[in-house]
Amino acid sequence: MRAATAREGGGRAVVADLDPYGAGRGLPAGRPFVSDEESRAGRDVGGPAEPEEIDGAGGPDREAADGTAGRRTRKRAILAGLRWTSLRLRLVVVFGAVALTAAVSASGIAYWLNRESVLNRTQSAALKEFKQEMRDKAGQLPLRPTQAELAYTAQQMANSSAGFSVVLIGERAEDKPVVGVSDQDEFTLDDVPQSLRTAVNERQKITSGNTSPYHVFWQRTQRGQTPYLVGGTRIVGGGPTGYVFLSLEQEREDLNALAWSLAIATSLALVGSALLAQAAATTVLKPVQRLGHAARQLGEGKLDTRLRVSGTDELADLSRTFNNAAASLQKKIDDMSAREESSRRFVADMSHELRTPLTALTAVTEVLEDEADTLDPMIAPAVTLVVSETRRLNDLVENLMEVTRFDAGTARLVLDDVDVADQVTACIDARAWLDAVELDAARGMMARLDPRRLDVILANLIGNALKHGGSPVRVSVRSVGGELVIEVRDNGPGIPEAVLPHVFDRFYKASASRPRSEGSGLGLSIAMENAHIHGGDITAANLPEGGAVFVLRLPHEVSEDADDDVDGPGNGHAQGGEAQ
Numbered sequence: 035m036r037a038a039t040a041r042e043g044g045g046r047a048v049v050a051d052l053d054p055y056g057a058g059r060g061l062p063a064g065r066p067f068v069s070d071e072e073s074r075a076g077r078d079v080g081g082p083a084e085p086e087e088i089d090g091a092g093g094p095d096r097e098a099a100d101g102t103a104g105r106r107t108r109k110r111a112i113l114a115g116l117r118w119t120s121l122r123l124r125l126v127v128v129f130g131a132v133a134l135t136a137a138v139s140a141s142g143i144a145y146w147l148n149r150e151s152v153l154n155r156t157q158s159a160a161l162k163e164f165k166q167e168m169r170d171k172a173g174q175l176p177l178r179p180t181q182a183e184l185a186y187t188a189q190q191m192a193n194s195s196a197g198f199s200v201v202l203i204g205e206r207a208e209d210k211p212v213v214g215v216s217d218q219d220e221f222t223l224d225d226v227p228q229s230l231r232t233a234v235n236e237r238q239k240i241t242s243g244n245t246s247p248y249h250v251f252w253q254r255t256q257r258g259q260t261p262y263l264v265g266g267t268r269i270v271g272g273g274p275t276g277y278v279f280l281s282l283e284q285e286r287e288d289l290n291a292l293a294w295s296l297a298i299a300t301s302l303a304l305v306g307s308a309l310l311a312q313a314a315a316t317t318v319l320k321p322v323q324r325l326g327h328a329a330r331q332l333g334e335g336k337l338d339t340r341l342r343v344s345g346t347d348e349l350a351d352l353s354r355t356f357n358n359a360a361a362s363l364q365k366k367i368d369d370m371s372a373r374e375e376s377s378r379r380f381v382a383d384m385s386h387e388l389r390t391p392l393t394a395l396t397a398v399t400e401v402l403e404d405e406a407d408t409l410d411p412m413i414a415p416a417v418t419l420v421v422s423e424t425r426r427l428n429d430l431v432e433n434l435m436e437v438t439r440f441d442a443g444t445a446r447l448v449l450d451d452v453d454v455a456d457q458v459t460a461c462i463d464a465r466a467w468l469d470a471v472e473l474d475a476a477r478g479m480m481a482r483l484d485p486r487r488l489d490v491i492l493a494n495l496i497g498n499a500l501k502h503g504g505s506p507v508r509v510s511v512r513s514v515g516g517e518l519v520i521e522v523r524d525n526g527p528g529i530p531e532a533v534l535p536h537v538f539d540r541f542y543k544a545s546a547s548r549p550r551s552e553g554s555g556l557g558l559s560i561a562m563e564n565a566h567i568h569g570g571d572i573t574a575a576n577l578p579e580g581g582a583v584f585v586l587r588l589p590h591e592v593s594e595d596a597d598d599d600v601d602g603p604g605n606g607h608a609q610g611g612e613a614q
Contacts, residue, residue, distance in 0.1 A: 122312075122315040122316075122319055125311050125314060125318075126308055126311040126312060126315065128311070129308065129311030129314070130304055130308050130311065133304055133306070133308075134300070134303075134304050136303075137300040137304065138300060141296035141297070141299065141300050144296060145289070145292060145293055145296055148289070148292055152289060153254075153285060156263070156280075156282065156285055157252065160198055160263060160265070160280045161252060161265050163194055163198075164191075164198065164265060164267075165250060165267065167190075167191040167200075168191075171187050171190055171191050172187055172191065172202060172269060172273065172274050172276050173273060174187075175187060175202075175204065175274055177272055178205060178206050178207070179202075179204040179214075179274060181206075181213070181214055184204050184212060184213065184274060185214035185215065186214070187214065187274075188200040188201065188202045188214045188215055188216040188276075192216035192217065197280070198278045198279055198280040199220045199279040199280075200215070200216045200221070200276060200277070200278055200279075201214070201215050201222065201276070201277040201279070202215075202276050203223070203274055203277075204273075204274040204275075221277075223277070225257070225264070225279060226264060226266065227253060227255060227264065229253070230251055230252075230253050230266055231266070233251045233266075234251050234266040234267060235268070235275065246270065247270065248268050248270055250266070251265065251266055252264065252266075254282070261281075261282040261285075261286055262279060262282060263278075263279075263280040263282055264278070264279055265277070265280075266278070321349040321352075322349070325341065325353065328340070328341050332360055332363070337363065337367060337368075339360060340357050340360060340361075341353040341357055381434055381438050382438040384434075385434045386435070388427075389431060392428050392431060395424050396425075396428055399420060399421040399424045399425070402417045403421050406418065406421075430556070433556040433557070433560060436563075437540065437556060437559070437563070440560075440563040445567055447483075447487065447567060447568065447592060448484050448486070449483060449484055450482070450484070450485055451480055451481075451482050452480065452481055452482070452485050453477060453478065453479065453480060454475065454479045454480070454481055454511050455473075455475035455476060455477045455511060457485055457488055457489065457492075458475055458511060458520070459475075460489075461489050461492040461493055461496070465493065465496075465497070467497075470505035471496060471506065471507045471508075471509055472506050472507070472509070473510075473511075474508065474511070475509070479511060480590075481518050481591075482591050483518075483588060483592050484592075487564040488564075488588075490560065490561065491561045491564050491572075491586060492522075494558055494560065495520075495522045495558075495561060495572075496522055498557060498558060498584075499522050499523070499524035499582070499584070502524075503524025503525060503527075503581060504524060504525050504526045505524075506525065507522060507523065507524050508522075508523045509521070509523075510523075513590070516589070516590060517587050517588065518570075518586075518589070518590055519585065520585070520586040520588075521586075522583065522584045523581055523582070524582055525580070525581050526580075526581055526582060528576040528577070528580060528582050529574060529576055529582045534574060534575070534576075537558055538558050538559050538561075538572070538574070539555075539559065540555065540556055541555040542555050565587075565588065568588050568592050569588070570586065570587050570588035570589060571586075571587050572587075
């Protein structure tokens with residue numbers, strides 16, 4: 035609107051141009067309020083104005099086992115879902131973060147747009163009504179109105195539909211202002227910010243872009259906890275200056291209700307995103323969990339485990355790859371098992387076939403040994419060598435047969451209550467080692483085990499110590515923590531560090547330069563197998579003061595029983611492997 039001269043026509047005054055948004059000519063608005071929690075706004079003038087499943091063989095037993103395993107798997111999945119390393123938790127968090135960001139952004143934009151729309155609409159309507167009232171009522175006042183006239187006019191203006199309070203300022207004489215208010219308790223001149231007064235009373239320069247010396251200015255402020263809109267203008271050409279004071283409490287309540295609605299919508303979006311993430315995670319992770327369960331079953335030896343393949347996506351390709359790998363692994367293991375079984379059968383058959391000629395050879399060598407003193411001196415060394423090698427071959431065959439029994443799983447225990455000290459003494463005495471072995475064992479220490487197999491273990495350990503470590507060999511027997519512990523120590527140079535990991539390997543000999551030495555390299559491995567069948571173990575180490583120590587640990591009570599025992603080495607003195 036373009037300002038008109040005062041008292042134009044019939045003395046009707048015209049107020050300054052209405053510029054509710056302060057665009058280029060209005061008073062820069064104070065900081066707009068957002069909610070009750072914000073700090074007070076509008077005190078300073080600044081800125082522009084604002085108006086699975088796994089398929090495989092197994093049968094019912096397999097299904098029952100899978101049911102228990104399935105419960106354990108679900109429990110592990112729940113516990114794993116609580117860890118940050120869980121892919122499910124990370125998917126839920128990422129989905130939630132994305133949904134929260136999107137919802138907060140959308141809610142913030144919606145709140146800001148609605149807030150501006152509500153405030154600008156209220157502000158524009160109030161300022162427009164105020165300007166119209168200034169033109170119709172305040173413009174009719176004389177140039178020197180009395181205080182009563184100003185108060186009466188202010189009350190009339192305040193009675194309009196806008197519901198605002200009014201303050202009118204006139205002059206009854208030079209520099210003698212007179213003020214009239216519509217409601218002394220609601221709004222007075224002191225409630226008008228000084229910056230707004232200065233802007234309203236400042237005369238603007240008339241230019242081609244500005245044809246009015248005065249404009250309507252406004253500012254949002256807050257008194258106590260209530261936001262208000264304060265606006266002001268003056269009559270062009272002389273007349274009172276008017277200020278309007280409008281409460282924005284209703285608008286704030288509406289905006290707070292909108293904020294609560296948006297917050298609820300954001301929360302629902304967050305919950306929905308979490309449910310969506312859970313569904314997506316289940317869709318993605320269920321095949322992975324089935325794959326993990328199948329891999330565990332495959333690792334446990336269930337080579338017939340296969341995954342049910344459905345679909346053509348990447349997970350289906352992964353399942354097919356797993357099935358192909360499992361089938362290939364099963365075939366290779368079956369082939370290896372068949373070859374191993376064939377090898378064991380060959381060794382067993384060979385050992386049995388060798389026993390018949392060895393029996394005859396042993397009988398002949400015994401006769402030759404008895405007649406060795408009457409033989410020609412040129413022939414006697416050869417006879418002695420034949421006797422020695424025949425006995426060595428006989429021990430090797432017996433050891434091979436024993437190893438075959440362990441490999442085939444046919445070795446059994448014949449348990450009896452044994453006085454360990456008497457058993458060790460009998461083993462040493464039978465081999466004429468009493469002068470070379472020191473025994474530290476208390477009589478009366480009973481254990482339930484297989485005496486023949488214990489004899490084999492002791493014979494190998496003590497014989498190995500005497501052969502490679504040197505006497506005296508010390509054997510100590512004690513009970514530690516419910517276990518029977520037998521230590522065999524020697525006074526030799528010890529076991530080389532490179533040899534220690536292999537002393538119980540079959541056919542292993544520490545020195546490559548002695549491949550045809552007296553030992554077969556099977557004694558210590560047979561001792562270890564006999565310890566394992568009792569539920570025990572043997573360890574080898576070097577002593578700090580020198581020498582080697584072999585420690586046999588056996589339970590006092592062996593739980594495995596057998597009705598009968600297969601034939602073992604008849605003489606019970608398998609030779610120790612060359613460990614040192």
